[in-house]
Amino acid sequence: MKIIVDAMGGDNAPSSNVKGALAAVKDLGVEVILVGRGEEILAVMQEEGLKEPPAGVEIVHASEVVEVCDNPSTAFREKKNSSLTVGLNLLRDGKGDAFVSAGSTGALLSAATLIIKRIKGIRRAALAPVIPTGNGGAVAVDVGATAECTPEYLLQFAFMGSYYAEHVLGRPEPRVGLLNIGAEPSKGTDLQRETYKLLEQADKSGRIHFVGNVESKEAVLGAVDVIVADGYSGNIFLKTMEGTGSFLGKKLKEVFQKNLVTKLGAVLVSGGLRAFKKIMDPGEVGGTAFIGISKPVIKAHGSSDAHAIHSAIRQAAKVASSGIIEDIAENVDHMRIHPEEREK
Amino acid sequence: MKIIVDAMGGDNAPSSNVKGALAAVKDLGVEVILVGRGEEILAVMQEEGLKEPPAGVEIVHASEVVEVCDNPSTAFREKKNSSLTVGLNLLRDGKGDAFVSAGSTGALLSAATLIIKRIKGIRRAALAPVIPTGNGGAVAVDVGATAECTPEYLLQFAFMGSYYAEHVLGRPEPRVGLLNIGAEPSKGTDLQRETYKLLEQADKSGRIHFVGNVESKEAVLGAVDVIVADGYSGNIFLKTMEGTGSFLGKKLKEVFQKNLVTKLGAVLVSGGLRAFKKIMDPGEVGGTAFIGISKPVIKAHGSSDAHAIHSAIRQAAKVASSGIIEDIAENVDHMRIHPEEREK
Numbered sequence: 239m240k241i242i243v244d245a246m247g248g249d250n251a252p253s254s255n256v257k258g259a260l261a262a263v264k265d266l267g268v269e270v271i272l273v274g275r276g277e278e279i280l281a282v283m284q285e286e287g288l289k290e291p292p293a294g295v296e297i298v299h300a301s302e303v304v305e306v307c308d309n310p311s312t313a314f315r316e317k318k319n320s321s322l323t324v325g326l327n328l329l330r331d332g333k334g335d336a337f338v339s340a341g342s343t344g345a346l347l348s349a350a351t352l353i354i355k356r357i358k359g360i361r362r363a364a365l366a367p368v369i370p371t372g373n374g375g376a377v378a379v380d381v382g383a384t385a386e387c388t389p390e391y392l393l394q395f396a397f398m399g400s401y402y403a404e405h406v407l408g409r410p411e412p413r414v415g416l417l418n419i420g421a422e423p424s425k426g427t428d429l430q431r432e433t434y435k436l437l438e439q440a441d442k443s444g445r446i447h448f449v450g451n452v453e454s455k456e457a458v459l460g461a462v463d464v465i466v467a468d469g470y471s472g473n474i475f476l477k478t479m480e481g482t483g484s485f486l487g488k489k490l491k492e493v494f495q496k497n498l499v500t501k502l503g504a505v506l507v508s509g510g511l512r513a514f515k516k517i518m519d520p521g522e523v524g525g526t527a528f529i530g531i532s533k534p535v536i537k538a539h540g541s542s543d544a545h546a547i548h549s550a551i552r553q554a555a556k557v558a559s560s561g562i563i564e565d566i567a568e569n570v571d572h573m574r575i576h577p578e579e580r581e582k
Numbered sequence: 583m584k585i586i587v588d589a590m591g592g593d594n595a596p597s598s599n600v601k602g603a604l605a606a607v608k609d610l611g612v613e614v615i616l617v618g619r620g621e622e623i624l625a626v627m628q629e630e631g632l633k634e635p636p637a638g639v640e641i642v643h644a645s646e647v648v649e650v651c652d653n654p655s656t657a658f659r660e661k662k663n664s665s666l667t668v669g670l671n672l673l674r675d676g677k678g679d680a681f682v683s684a685g686s687t688g689a690l691l692s693a694a695t696l697i698i699k700r701i702k703g704i705r706r707a708a709l710a711p712v713i714p715t716g717n718g719g720a721v722a723v724d725v726g727a728t729a730e731c732t733p734e735y736l737l738q739f740a741f742m743g744s745y746y747a748e749h750v751l752g753r754p755e756p757r758v759g760l761l762n763i764g765a766e767p768s769k770g771t772d773l774q775r776e777t778y779k780l781l782e783q784a785d786k787s788g789r790i791h792f793v794g795n796v797e798s799k800e801a802v803l804g805a806v807d808v809i810v811a812d813g814y815s816g817n818i819f820l821k822t823m824e825g826t827g828s829f830l831g832k833k834l835k836e837v838f839q840k841n842l843v844t845k846l847g848a849v850l851v852s853g854g855l856r857a858f859k860k861i862m863d864p865g866e867v868g869g870t871a872f873i874g875i876s877k878p879v880i881k882a883h884g885s886s887d888a889h890a891i892h893s894a895i896r897q898a899a900k901v902a903s904s905g906i907i908e909d910i911a912e913n914v915d916h917m918r919i920h921p922e923e924r925e926k
Contacts, residue, residue, distance in 0.1 A: 372829055382763055386771045419726055419817040427730045427814055454818045458825030470771055471818050473763040474798045478819050481802030482826040485716055489861055490834070493854030500854060506847030510837030517833055 239267075241554050242334035245274030246303040246321040247341025249541050255340065256282040258547025263294040265548070268555050271296045271334050273325040274303070300324035310344030314353065322346065326353040329533050336534035336554035338525060340542045347383055350528055350535045357563065359570035362391050363530035364469070365537070366402055369476060370517050372460025377402050377412075379529060380469040381476045387468035389432040392416070394573045396437055398529040398566055399464035400446045405560035406527070406553075407463070415452030415462035417471055425451055429468060436575070437466070445572050454478075483518030524549035527557055530566070534558045583611075585898050586678035589618030590647040590665040591685025593885050599684065600626040602891025604639065609892070612899050613638040615678050617669040619645060644668035654688025658697065666690065670697040673877050680878035680898035682869060684886045691727055694872055694879045701907065703914035706735050707874035708813070709881070710746055713823060714861050716804025721746050721756075723873065724813040725820045731812035733776040736760070738917045740781055742873040742910055743808035744790045749904035750871070750897075751807070758785075759796030759806035761815055769795055773812060780919070781810070789916050798822075827862030868893035871901055874910070878902045 243259045245252045256279055259270045272279050272291075276299040283291065291297055302320040304313045314323045322341055326349050329337045339346050347363065356363055364380035379399040384391060396414050403412035416433055418426045423434045434451065441448035449462060454475055457465050467475060494504035494511075504511065524546070525536040534557040538550035587603045589596045596616075600623055603614045616623050616635075620643040627635065635641055646664040648657045658667045666685055670693050673681045683690050691707065700707055708724035723743040728735060740758050747756035760777055762770045767778045778795065785792035793806060798819055801809050811819060838848035838855075848855065868890070869880040878901040882894035 370829075372832070385763060385769070417818065419729060419814055419821075425729070430814075454821040455825035455828070458822060458829050470763055470774075471815060474761065474815050474818050475822050477763075477798040478802060478822040479826045481799035482823045483830065484799070485714075485802050486827065486830055486858075486861070488716075489858055493851055493858050496851075496854055500851045503847040503850030506850070507837055507840075507844045510840055510844060514830075514833055514837050517830070 239555050239558060240269040240271065240334040241551050242271045242273060242325050242328050242337045243547070243551065244321045244325050244337070244339035244341055245272040245279050246300070247339040248538065250543060251340065252278050253282050254542055254544045255547050257286065257544035258542070259551065260286060260292070260295065261544060261548045262551040263292070266552055266555060268551065269294040269296070270551065271298055271328060273298045273300050273328065274321040275299070275301060298324060298328065304341055304345050306342060308342070308345065310342055311348045313342070313345040314349035322349055323353070326350060329535070330354055335558040336536060338536045338538055338547070338550045338554050340538040340540055340547065343382070343537055346535065346537055347528065350531050354531050354533050354535065356530050357532045357567050357570065359574060360394055360530040360566065362387070362394070363528050364395050364398065365526050366399060366529045367476065367526040368407065369479065371458055373463070374460075375407065376457065376460070376463050376465055377407065378465040378467065378472055378476060380467060380472050381526075382469045382473035383528070384469040386470070387429065389429060389436050390575045392429070392433040392466055392468065393436045393440065393575070394530070396440065396446055396448070396464065396466045397569065397573045399466060401562050401565050402527065402529060403463040405562040405565065406556055409463045411447050412463035413449045413461070414446050414464040414466060415449055415457060417454060417457060417465050417467040417475060418451035419453065421451050421453070423451070433466070440572070443572070445569070480518065487515065487518070524553035527553070532563060534563065583899050583902060584613040584615065584678040585895050586615045586617060586669050586672050586681045587891070587895065588665045588669050588681070588683035588685055589616040589623050590644070591683040592882065594887060595684065596622050597626050598886055598888045599891050601630065601888035602886070603895065604630060604636070605888060605892045606895040607636070607638040610896055610899060612895065613640070614895065615640045615642055615672060617642045617644050617672065618647070618665040619643070642668060642672065648685055648689050650686060652686070652689065654686055655692045657686070657689040658693035666693055667697070670694060673879070674698055679902040680880060682880045682882055682891070682894045682898050684882040684884055684891065684894075687726070687881055690879065690881055691872065694875050698875050698877050698879065700874050701876045701911050701914065703918060704738055704874040704910065706731070706738070707872050708739050708742065709870050710743060710873045711820065711870040712751065713820060715802055717807070718804075719751065720801065720804070720807050720809055721751065722809040722811065722816055722820060724811060724816050726813045726817040727872070728813040730814070731773065733773065733780050734919045736773070736777040736810055736812065737780045737784065737919070738874070740784065740790055740792070740808065740810045741913065741917045743810060745906050745909050746871065746873060747807040749906040749909065750900055753807045755791050756807035757793045757805070758790050758808040758810060759793055759801060761798060761801060761809050761811040761819060762795035763797065765795050765797070767795070777810070784916070787916075789913070824862065831859065831862070868897035871897070876907060878907065
């Protein structure tokens, strides 16, 4: 298993990317290709006491870096020598099994769609992070790749999310819920009402286990394994969770920092508090898979440290060996609305 | 100031409703009319050591109760003797200044719209709760009254939310943000892009202080005073906050209940923890105002205890004396897309 890692993407690149990759090679038994400015990558290795890349680590030089200010839709084309473009070309050409980047989500999505291409029959790719929930995590799909969706896109997201939960999270018969503002099939907008019917059909034919609409509160508390949403709503959902976690984390800190007595209280529960903080930490989950793309592409969080890059590489290896892409490709016919059905 | 209180709506009715109302009369200097089954209301008063309603408290008998299983759109008509219908009729006829109910949101919305009517020119009413945020609270409008919206509805929500923040929360020049998945005007769906333009115009003409798109994370952390959203997205936002708060609350409890040492830690920070729990407690905020209705109607949380009913009555009195409804009515012409502009 060989993972291609964008050494230059993210807030802490190349340092965290290189260190995370080195650790992954050591711990996970994978090989990595680090793509980026060779001299900068080597400098990080030297900091780590290495004179040259260790066994299992290869460097592929790429002189350019996609920056935040670059146009996400065209950056990969305008910067042909960027770590993003060079890395994805390596993936396309079969030089590695998956690609991991902590760079711009928009640029990665455009580049992956155009260089690697979508799975045949899949209309839109989706961002499918594993979010912390009461049932030990759920896949949310989509959370921002496609803001405006049709019922058919959502049908495809539901299938792909279900396969992800099964293959990557190891959930047998994943419970699929449609994010909505009430349980009844009549709730929400036309998009949710139409999608509900399609998901019900898919459930009846035994292809996914659709449990109906799920309200966002119940989704967080762990009612389902897969949360299906258009990219606009899914992003609102995800970012509200992040914001609330961050807001409550700050408030909790104030509680503990009030005086000497409360500081002692913090010491007594310090182990538990560390675990508590990790719940909402995106670095723990690893990265967000781009599902619907014909090879594994994983987006690590922009603020990834070495530990987060390590987690994203582990996740990439898991996706690459899971068979999910083959499974989607084989079943794509069941995820389409055929022309005669569209007439209805 | 006289507040009409639905004594029968909510999970803890009539006990909490009556007790909350009695306390409000004592503390806030308001009068109340309790609407519901007279004998049940009197029984609660007797529990409190009262043989008859004290000064400032009146009982208006209503024999029926709107139940969860009733059809929300027609319940008020089918149950003409319900506390909901009788109470709103009293409000319409000027027997009180505001109406508070902890009963079904849908039934209350339908009944308020049809009995009290919307302010002339306002196309849809909206639910406008004050949500806990990093800046001490923000008004979110709408969070579920109208799932499917047009740009004009959202323009009206923005104005009404801004007036609410100014008059009821006491924020001078409230910062109005459009809930979206990125800061740029091109983000989101057609609905957000079209609404952005309208809000920008309203800002340029000095009528509201539109600060642009706001991502849900920043909204929670306190970037704006008014969060404008269609009812579907606003509901996802609100319920995700509630769910995340509840989820993290449970996890925090686990941290403290682990063993004797952590339990001692909990004792040391107990005051702070109580304050922490209150942050996400809907009972603290009081109720959710229905904005756009021509008289003040406040929805208290379904699980309201006496304290929450007390808070909702306080809020109702505040809305009734704030002048917000008059302000909306006077400015409604600025909240409309005129026919010639629609052609564009």
